[in-house]
Amino acid sequence: MISLTHYLLVGACLFCIGLYVALTKRNAIQILIGIELMLNAGILNLVAFGKFDKAANGGQLFALFAIVLAAATTAVALAIILNVYRRYKTIDPNKVDKLKG
Amino acid sequence: MAQTLPYQQLTTCYYALTAVVLPVLAFAVNFFLKKGKAAGWISTIAIGATTVFAAIVFKQQWNAPLIHATIPWFTIGGTAVNAGILLNNLSVLLLLLVNVIALPVHIYSMAYMSHDEGFSRYFTYLSFFCFSMLALVVVDNLVLFYAFWELVGFSSYLLIGFWFTRDKAVQANKKAFIMNRIGDVGLLIAIMVLFSQYHTFDLNALFSADGLVANSTLTNGLWINGTSTIPAVWQYLACAGLFLAVAAKSAQFPLHTWLPDAMEGPTSVSALIHAATMVAAGIFLLGRVYPLFSVHELDALAIIGCFTAFMAASIAITQNDLKRILAFSTISQLGFMVMAMGIGAYASSLFHLVTHAFFKCLLFLVAGAVIHEMQHIRDENKLDFDPQNILYMGGLRRKMPITFITAVIAGLALVGLPFTSGYLSKDGILIQAFEWSDTKAGVFKIIPILTLITSWLTAFYVARLVFKVFFGKFRLSEVNPGLKLHVHDGPWKFNVPMIFLAICCLFPVFSLNPFLYEHAWIYKSFLPSNFLERMNPYHTIIPIALNILSLLVIYWAYAVYVLDKKLPLKQNNWLFAFSYYQWYFNEAYQKVFVQPVLAISTGLFAFDRKGIDGLIHFFNRIILWVAKLSAAIDRYVVDGFLHFVVALVRQIGNFARSFQTGRVQYYLLTTVVAIVAWVILKILI
Amino acid sequence: MSAAQILFGLMSFIALASAVYVAASNNLVRSVFMFFVTLFALAGLYVLALADFVAVTQIVIYVGGILVLILFVFMLSGRETLEAMQHQPKRLWKLANLPAFLICALLLIVLFNLFMNTNADALPWIKQAVHNNDVIKAENTMTENIGINLMTRYLLPFEVISILLLMALAGAAHLSRKEAGA
Numbered sequence: 001m002i003s004l005t006h007y008l009l010v011g012a013c014l015f016c017i018g019l020y021v022a023l024t025k026r027n028a029i030q031i032l033i034g035i036e037l038m039l040n041a042g043i044l045n046l047v048a049f050g051k052f053d054k055a056a057n058g059g060q061l062f063a064l065f066a067i068v069l070a071a072a073t074t075a076v077a078l079a080i081i082l083n084v085y086r087r088y089k090t091i092d093p094n095k096v097d098k099l100k101g
Numbered sequence: 102m103a104q105t106l107p108y109q110q111l112t113t114c115y116y117a118l119t120a121v122v123l124p125v126l127a128f129a130v131n132f133f134l135k136k137g138k139a140a141g142w143i144s145t146i147a148i149g150a151t152t153v154f155a156a157i158v159f160k161q162q163w164n165a166p167l168i169h170a171t172i173p174w175f176t177i178g179g180t181a182v183n184a185g186i187l188l189n190n191l192s193v194l195l196l197l198l199v200n201v202i203a204l205p206v207h208i209y210s211m212a213y214m215s216h217d218e219g220f221s222r223y224f225t226y227l228s229f230f231c232f233s234m235l236a237l238v239v240v241d242n243l244v245l246f247y248a249f250w251e252l253v254g255f256s257s258y259l260l261i262g263f264w265f266t267r268d269k270a271v272q273a274n275k276k277a278f279i280m281n282r283i284g285d286v287g288l289l290i291a292i293m294v295l296f297s298q299y300h301t302f303d304l305n306a307l308f309s310a311d312g313l314v315a316n317s318t319l320t321n322g323l324w325i326n327g328t329s330t331i332p333a334v335w336q337y338l339a340c341a342g343l344f345l346a347v348a349a350k351s352a353q354f355p356l357h358t359w360l361p362d363a364m365e366g367p368t369s370v371s372a373l374i375h376a377a378t379m380v381a382a383g384i385f386l387l388g389r390v391y392p393l394f395s396v397h398e399l400d401a402l403a404i405i406g407c408f409t410a411f412m413a414a415s416i417a418i419t420q421n422d423l424k425r426i427l428a429f430s431t432i433s434q435l436g437f438m439v440m441a442m443g444i445g446a447y448a449s450s451l452f453h454l455v456t457h458a459f460f461k462c463l464l465f466l467v468a469g470a471v472i473h474e475m476q477h478i479r480d481e482n483k484l485d486f487d488p489q490n491i492l493y494m495g496g497l498r499r500k501m502p503i504t505f506i507t508a509v510i511a512g513l514a515l516v517g518l519p520f521t522s523g524y525l526s527k528d529g530i531l532i533q534a535f536e537w538s539d540t541k542a543g544v545f546k547i548i549p550i551l552t553l554i555t556s557w558l559t560a561f562y563v564a565r566l567v568f569k570v571f572f573g574k575f576r577l578s579e580v581n582p583g584l585k586l587h588v589h590d591g592p593w594k595f596n597v598p599m600i601f602l603a604i605c606c607l608f609p610v611f612s613l614n615p616f617l618y619e620h621a622w623i624y625k626s627f628l629p630s631n632f633l634e635r636m637n638p639y640h641t642i643i644p645i646a647l648n649i650l651s652l653l654v655i656y657w658a659y660a661v662y663v664l665d666k667k668l669p670l671k672q673n674n675w676l677f678a679f680s681y682y683q684w685y686f687n688e689a690y691q692k693v694f695v696q697p698v699l700a701i702s703t704g705l706f707a708f709d710r711k712g713i714d715g716l717i718h719f720f721n722r723i724i725l726w727v728a729k730l731s732a733a734i735d736r737y738v739v740d741g742f743l744h745f746v747v748a749l750v751r752q753i754g755n756f757a758r759s760f761q762t763g764r765v766q767y768y769l770l771t772t773v774v775a776i777v778a779w780v781i782l783k784i785l786i
Numbered sequence: 787m788s789a790a791q792i793l794f795g796l797m798s799f800i801a802l803a804s805a806v807y808v809a810a811s812n813n814l815v816r817s818v819f820m821f822f823v824t825l826f827a828l829a830g831l832y833v834l835a836l837a838d839f840v841a842v843t844q845i846v847i848y849v850g851g852i853l854v855l856i857l858f859v860f861m862l863s864g865r866e867t868l869e870a871m872q873h874q875p876k877r878l879w880k881l882a883n884l885p886a887f888l889i890c891a892l893l894l895i896v897l898f899n900l901f902m903n904t905n906a907d908a909l910p911w912i913k914q915a916v917h918n919n920d921v922i923k924a925e926n927t928m929t930e931n932i933g934i935n936l937m938t939r940y941l942l943p944f945e946v947i948s949i950l951l952l953m954a955l956a957g958a959a960h961l962s963r964k965e966a967g968a
Contacts, residue, residue, distance in 0.1 A: 002794045002834060004906035010798045014824075016804040016890045019773065023766050023886035027814060029860055031766070033821050036806055036852065037810070040828050043844075046839040052915040054922045057935045063832075063840045064932075065947055067847050072954035074852045078859040079961035085863045094764050101853035772887060777893050784899070 007048035015041035028081045028091040032074065039070045113161045114170045117186055120154040120196065123147045128228035130513040131221060140221040141211040142425065144228045151235070152200040159197040162188050165624055169241055169305045180300065180306075187241035187305050190626050191388050191451065191636040195238040197379050198455055201605070202462050202590025203231050205598030206373040209466055212594035213369045213473065224262060230256035234378050238385060242302035243292045244451065246389075250288060250382070252283040254350070257379055273362035280359040284349020288386075288658065291342030293337050298326055314392045324455035340398045343390055344405075351383025351435045354409040358686050360432055362371060362400050364424040367470055371424060374466030376431050382455050384438045391447060401775055403537075407548045407555075410436030412684055414558035419680040423468045423489045426566055430460055430515065433555060438528055440552065446533035448627035453526035455623055458610065460514035460523055463602035466506040470595050471570060473495060474588045481587065486577070486628045487625050489568040495541065498571035505571045507603040512567050516560040519644075522611050525613040525621050528644045531556065535643060554649065560651040564658035571661045597768075793922050794834050801827035887949060898952045899943055 010019045018037025025031050050059020093100050127147035131140045162168065171185030186192075207227065214223050233252035235283065258281075262274030273739050296302060297312045307313050317326035317505060324336040347353060352360035362377045374380075387402075413432035420426045434457045441450035475488035475496075486493055491678075498505040514523035534549040589597060604610065612621035682688070804823040811817045825848045832841035899923060906912070915921055936944050 002791055004899055004912070006794065006798075007835065008832070009898065009902045010802065012894060012901065013802050013826075014805055014896070016894040017802070018811050019891040019893065020883075021809045022884055023773075023890070023947075025884040029814060029856055029863075030817060030858065033808060036821070036848075037808065038749050038825065040825065040848075040966055043840075043899075044828060044835075046832060047832050047835045047840055050840075051836050051922050052912050052920065052926075054915075054920045054926070054931075055941060056851050056939060057928060057932050060837045060840050060928065061935060061940050063837065064843055065943060066821060067840070067843055068947055068951065071847050071851050074855060074963070075956050075958040081859055081865050081959040082862055082877050083961050094765070570850060578835055742792060745835055766886075775894065777896060780890075780900075784896070 003011065004048055009042045011048070012042040014038075015027055026092050026094065028077075028084070028093055032081070036074065038072060039066060043067060061098060073095065102299040109161070110168045111171075113158055113168060113184065113188065114186060116154045116158045116161075117188055117193075117196065117239055119238060120151045120158065120200070121232065123151045123154070124228045124235065128225055128232060131225040131228060134221065138215075138220065140511065141207075141214075142222040144213060144224040144231075145204070145207040147228060148203050150201065151206050151231070152197075152204045155193075155235075156195045156558065158188065159193045162193040163190065167305070167309075171241060171303075179216065182244060182302055183242065184245060185241040186239045188239065191385070191394070192238045194451070194455065194623065195381070195385055196235060196526070197242050198381075198458055199231070199234050199238065202377045202458055202602075203373055204460065206466070208368050208594050209372075209469070209598045209639070210367075210369040212592050213469055214367060215365075217523075219263060219747070220607045224261075226259045226263065227370070227373070230374060230379070234309070234382070237382060241304050243295065243304065243307075245385075246301050246304070247285075247288060247292055250346070250350070250386075251285060252652040253277070253379055253382055254285065257281070257363070257374055260370040260374060261363045263366050263370065265411050267365065269362075270365040273359070273365040277359040281349050283356060284346040286344025287342035287349070289342070291339040291346065291390075294339035294651040298324065298329060298331060298335065298339075300329075308390055308392050312392065314390075319395055322724040333571050336393075336395070339397075339466050340394055341395070343386065344398075344402065345389050347383035347439065348405070349383070350386070351380050351439065352409075353383070353436060353439055354412060354543045355686075357409060357413065357432050358683075358690060361425050361428040364422070364428050368424065368465060368469030370468065371428070372462045376465050380431060380435055381454050381458060384435065384442070384450060387439065387442045388447070388451055390774050391442065399443045399445065401443070401550055403440050403545075406436045406440030406443050406692055408436070409433070410440060411555045411558075412436075414555045414562065415680050416460035416683045417562040418558055420683075421490050422487070423490050423491050423494075423566070424465070425489075425490070426462070426562060427464055427468055430464075430559070430562065433559065434461065434515070437552070437555075440534070440548070443528045444530075444534050444537040444548075446530055446537075448624045449526060449533055451627050452621060452624045453530060456514065456522035456526040456606070459602055459605040460511040460521075463507055463511040463599060464515065464593070464608060466599050466602065467504050467511065470501065470504045470591045471598070472589065473595075474501065479664050482581070484577075484581065489597065491566065493571040493577045494570045495778055496571070497588065501571075501590045501591045507599040508567060508571065510603045512563040516563050516655070517556060518651065519647055521541060522606050522645070523606060524648075525612055525624075527556065528647065529621075529624065531647060532640050532643050550755050553643075556647055557650055559771075561658055564655040565662060568658055568662040572659075608686055768779065791833060792832070797830040797834065800824075801831065818856055818860065821856075824848060825849055836924060836926075837928070839932050851860070855886050879909070 015038050018034045018039075022031050022036075024075055025034060028098060031044030037074060043066050045062040046059045046066065048059075049063075050057065050063060053059055081091055084093075088096055090096070106398060124144070124147050130143055153426065159590075165171070167187065167189035169185065169187050171183035174182045174184035176182070177256035195202035210223065210227065212242040214220050217223065229255065230307060233249050233256050237246065237249035237253055240249060254277075258274050258278045261277050262270050264270045265274075292302070295307065297306055298317075299314070300309065305312065309315075313326060317324065319325075319333050322333045324331050324333045331503060345356070348356040360380070361730060364371055368376070410433045413429040413436060417426050417429035417433065420429060434453070436451045437455070438453050441447075454637060458593045471494065472488050475494065478484070479488055531549065531552055534552050538546050538549045680683070699735075760767070792963065803825065804820045807820045808817045808824065825844065828875050829841040829844045832838070832844060
C-alpha cells in the first residue's frame, strides 16, 4: 500500500524543482514549464487525497479543473510570449523592461 | 488788565509795556530782515522810543504808590498764576537805567560795529537783550522772572560768542553759560521752595513791606508762615539758591570767573551787558527778594561781597588787558553792592548800582574807542599785537582828548573822589560798613577795613590804567619807530554817548550837594522809614581819610607809571603772580571741577563704552549665540529631523524600489522567501 | 514490497529525474521533451493513486495540448532563441542561481519536515473516510461517478470553467493575432 506521505513527498520534490526552474531560467518557455511542474505537483496532491473521497470525487474533479485551467493559462501565456517575442525579438522576461523607470 | 486801575496808572502800565515790547519788535524786524545797515537804526530808534516811554513811566511812578497790574496767565490745579507788571521805585529806576545806558551804547555800537560782517545780527541780539532785561525788571512774578532771567543769560551767551569763529569767544560763552546755569538752578530751587512755602509766585505779595515773607518768622529751626510751617533748612536753601543766582549773574565769588572771559564779546556789549545792566540783574534780584534774608544770611552776603570786591581789585592791579582790568573792576564794584546789601545799606547798594552803571559803561566805551584806534594802528601797519594790552599804549591823551577827559571823569567816579557820582554812592557804602561793624564783633570788624583797602586798590588800578593808556609816550612807537599813527577821537557816534555818560558821572545828576550822599534823591527814595541821621563821626572821618589816601595812591601811581620811578614792589614775587593769575581761580576750578568732571565723564564714557556697551554687546552676543543656536537647532534638529524623515522615506522608497526590479522571477523569489520564512517561523514558534 | 510500490517508486523516480533534467538542462528542446516524460510519469502516478480519469485527461490535455502549444511557440519564436541558447554557458551551477537553489532546498526541507511530522494517513477526515468506507478501491470505476458529480454537485464550477476557457480562447486568439502595426 502506498501511503499518502509518499505522494506528498514526491509532490514536494516536484514543486521545489518546478520552483527552481521558474526562478532560474532565462527563457519564458522554460519558466512556463517550471510553473507547469509546480501545478502538476499540486495536482498530484489533489489526486492523492482524492482517493479518500469516493462519493463526491472532490480531489479528482479539482484535479481536472486544475488541468483545464493550466491549459488555459498556458494558452494565454504562450500567446503573450509570442507577442512579446514579436515586439522585442526576445523571450527573456528580464529584457522586456520598457516600463522600467 | 484784570483789575480796574485809575486811568493814570493804566496809561503808565501801557507805557511800561510799550517800553518792553519795542525792543522785541526791533528784534523781530531785524531777525527777518537778516542783512543790512538798517538794523542799527531800527534797534536804536526802538531803544530811543523805549527810553522816552521809560522816562515817562519813571516820572509818573517815581516815589508814587506802586502799580501792580495782572492778567490771569494759567491755572494748574487750584493755583492760578497771573502775569503782570509790577512798577515800584526799584523797577522803574532800573527800567530807566537800562534804557539810558542802552541808548548811548546803541548809538556807539553803530559806529563801533559798522565794519563788522555781523552788524545786523549784532543789533538783533542787542535788541533781544534789551527786551529780556527790560521785561526782567518789570515782571511781577517769579515764573516770568525766571524766564527772563534765563533769556538775559541766553542773550548774554549769544553776545559773548558773537564772534563765534574765535575759539576763545566760544570757550568764553560756554563758560559764561555754564556758570549762569549753576545760578539758574539756584534760582529755580529758590522759586520752588518759596512756592511750596507761600503758594504764590507773586513778587508783590511775597516781598512787599508787609508781604508774606516779611510776616513769616524763623523760630526754633522752623520757618513759620501763618499756618504753614516747614523746617528752617528750606529757608536756608532758598537763600542759598538765590545767592547762587546772584553770584552767577553778578559775578560774585565763587562764580565770578566767567566775567573776565566774557570780554571776548564786542566791547560795546561788554559796556552794556557785562558792566552796567545784566550783571546788575543779580543786585536787582537781591533788591527784589531782600526781605527774605535773615540777619545771618545777610552777614554771609556781606562777607562774600567784601571778599569778592577785595579779590577782584587785587587782581585788577596787575592785569595788562584793558578790558580785563575793567572786568575785574566790575566784579569788585559788584562785590561792593552785594556787601552793601549784606550790611543793610540797601539804598546805598542800589544807588551804587546806578552810578556804577554809568561810569563803568563809560569806561568800557572809552576802552572800546581806544581799542578801536589800536586796531587801526595794527591793521594800518600790518603788525601783530594785542590791541587790548595797555603795555603797548601810552600818550593817547593828546591824540584822543575827548576820550581822555571822559575816561578821567569815569575813573575819578570809580575811585570815588568828590564831585563825582561814585563819591556819593561809594562813601555811603563805606560809612555804613563802619557803622555796621560797630554792632558786630570778631571777624566782621575786618570787613570795613578790607573795603577801605579795596577802595585804595581801586584808586591804584584806575590810576594805573589811565596813566598807562593816556600818559607818557606811545610805547609801540619806541619798538617800531616808523609807525604811522593816525589816532584821533572817534566819530560823533562815539563821542556823544561818551560825553553824555560822562555828564551822568558827575554829582549834579544825583545830588546837589556833592559831599553828602544822604542828599541823593535815589538814596532817599529807598531809605527805610527808621533811617538814622548822621549820628557818628564816621560820616566825616571816612570820606576825608579815604580820599586823601586815594589821592596819595593816585600820585604814587603817577610817580611810578608817568615819572618812571621805581616800583617799590617787585614784579616777580609770589603776590604779584597770585594777583596776575587771578588768584588761580581758573586753574583751581580747572583742577577741582573741570578736570574731575572730565575725568568722571571720561570714566563714565569708558564705563558706557566698556560696561554698558560691553553689557549690551554681551547681551548682543548672547542673543546672537541663542539665535545661532536656535538656527542650528532649526537647521540640524528640526530640519535634520525632517531630512531624516525624508531620507528615511527615500531609503524605504529606494529599498522598496529595489524590489521593483521589473523582474518577475525576482518577485517570485521574494514571495517564496517570505512564505518560507513565515512557515519556518510558524513551525519554530 | 508489492508491485504497486515498485511501480510507484519507478514512476516517482522517472518523474523526479526528468524534472531535475528539465531544471538542469540548458537546452530548451531537451527540457521540453523531458517535461513530456515527467508528465507521463505523473500520469502513471495518478493511475497508482486510483485516478485513471485524471491520468487520461493529463495525457490528453497536457501532452496533447500544452506540450504541442509549447513546441509551436518555441518554433515560432525562431532563430534568435535558439542562438541565444547555444551561446549560453554550459555550466550547471551558475552563481546567480545559488539563492534560488538555496531557497528551493530550504522549502524542500521545510516541506519534508512538515510531511514527516504530519502523518497524513492519520488525519481525522481520512480516518473518518476509511471508517465510512468512502475510499476508492482499485476495483471501482470512477468515470461514471465523475460525470454525475460534474453535472450535479460541481455544475457551477464546471460552467465557470467553461466560460473561463472561452475567455482564454478568445484572449489567446486575440493576443496571437498579427497586428497591423506590430
